Amino acid sequence: MADNIMSKAATMEIPINSNGDTGNLTEDDSLEQDLQQVMVSGPNLNETSIVSGGYGGPAGGIIPTSSIKGPGVRYNPEYLDRGWAPAPGLDIRMKSRGVNLPNNNASASRLAHHTNQHPGSLNHNTNSTEEVSRGVAVEKLDSVKKWGINTYKCTKQMFSEKFGRGSRTVDLELEAQIDVLRDTKSKYENILRLATALITHFQSMVQTQQALGDTFTDLSQKSPELQDEFGYNAETQKLLCKNGEALLGAINFFVSSINTLVNKTMEDTLMTIRHYENARLEFDAYRSDLEELSLGPRDAAAMVRIEMAQQEYHTHREKYERLRSDVSIKLKFLEENKVKVMHKQLLLFHNAISAYFAGNQQQLEQTLIQFNVKLKPPGSDKPSWLEEQ
Numbered sequence: 001m002a003d004n005i006m007s008k009a010a011t012m013e014i015p016i017n018s019n020g021d022t023g024n025l026t027e028d029d030s031l032e033q034d035l036q037q038v039m040v041s042g043p044n045l046n047e048t049s050i051v052s053g054g055y056g057g058p059a060g061g062i063i064p065t066s067s068i069k070g071p072g073v074r075y076n077p078e079y080l081d082r083g084w085a086p087a088p089g090l091d092i093r094m095k096s097r098g099v100n101l102p103n104n105n106a107s108a109s110r111l112a113h114h115t116n117q118h119p120g121s122l123n124h125n126t127n128s129t130e131e132v133s134r135g136v137a138v139e140k141l142d143s144v145k146k147w148g149i150n151t152y153k154c155t156k157q158m159f160s161e162k163f164g165r166g167s168r169t170v171d172l173e174l175e176a177q178i179d180v181l182r183d184t185k186s187k188y189e190n191i192l193r194l195a196t197a198l199i200t201h202f203q204s205m206v207q208t209q210q211a212l213g214d215t216f217t218d219l220s221q222k223s224p225e226l227q228d229e230f231g232y233n234a235e236t237q238k239l240l241c242k243n244g245e246a247l248l249g250a251i252n253f254f255v256s257s258i259n260t261l262v263n264k265t266m267e268d269t270l271m272t273i274r275h276y277e278n279a280r281l282e283f284d285a286y287r288s289d290l291e292e293l294s295l296g297p298r299d300a301a302a303m304v305r306i307e308m309a310q311q312e313y314h315t316h317r318e319k320y321e322r323l324r325s326d327v328s329i330k331l332k333f334l335e336e337n338k339v340k341v342m343h344k345q346l347l348l349f350h351n352a353i354s355a356y357f358a359g360n361q362q363q364l365e366q367t368l369i370q371f372n373v374k375l376k377p378p379g380s381d382k383p384s385w386l387e388e389q
Contacts (some may be wrong), residue, residue: 213237
């Protein structure tokens, strides 16, 4: 019966008299009926007539509109179930017209549904994090344990060697070469220290000669009776200053090359030697441990310990032999490099010193060109005005 009533309301004609008053329907009932027509059946223009009238026209003028086509608006309650939540005001108006809207909380429902299907997902992630943290802690603990055992064995071996109770592996030829290298490095460091002191003192002398030459030049202009004498001395001091700067350049090049040889090349070889000595101490420590276990009882537990000690022994033996080979190779190349570098630098030092004190400026300049020594321009060591700000 409700459907028949709504269909009749959709096709009802609304007459309007010449004064603009509605017929028998009140204004609220007319508005309510129009809204029900739009929400239920839609504005079906095929079944609607437009009633026209005017102040002077007839009251019953009706214009049929069956030829006008247009889409009908239909209410689809399933659309509201797809996640659309109506506004509070709209929900009240819809309920006032007899339309029931579902109370939809799609996001909360989906979250609750996912939680019900996977109740252990959060616990699984927490357990995975705890397992990873536990694994890292176990690895660190094992590393500290191995380091402690290794340190204890090496310390025990070191004290045994110092007190003459333990034996040590010795390579006589390699040990002799290492002692020679350490003695050579000590002597080269002394050469480097003395050459640096020579540069400091000689640089002070050159600066003094430059100041003295400037003073002689100034006095030659202010003392006409001694102008020639002051002029000769000023030229001599300037020439000595120029040759002194050339000699300083040669000595600086000599010091730089010696510094590279001592503090880089030799130091790299000595670092490898220190690694070799640590490997030798570890090897002797595990060798002594294996010898002690071999002299003890041979039960099942002892055999397991002996097998583990043999594995550690072979591992440290390979490391020791590898580093011993590296040290031998580096000592050989270091000797060749040292001879080559020192031959060039000693020749440079001798020729530069001889030419300077002989007063042979041409030979001094040729020496610098021969050994590719580039002089720094005057004032290059001083900071710029921007750096001083």
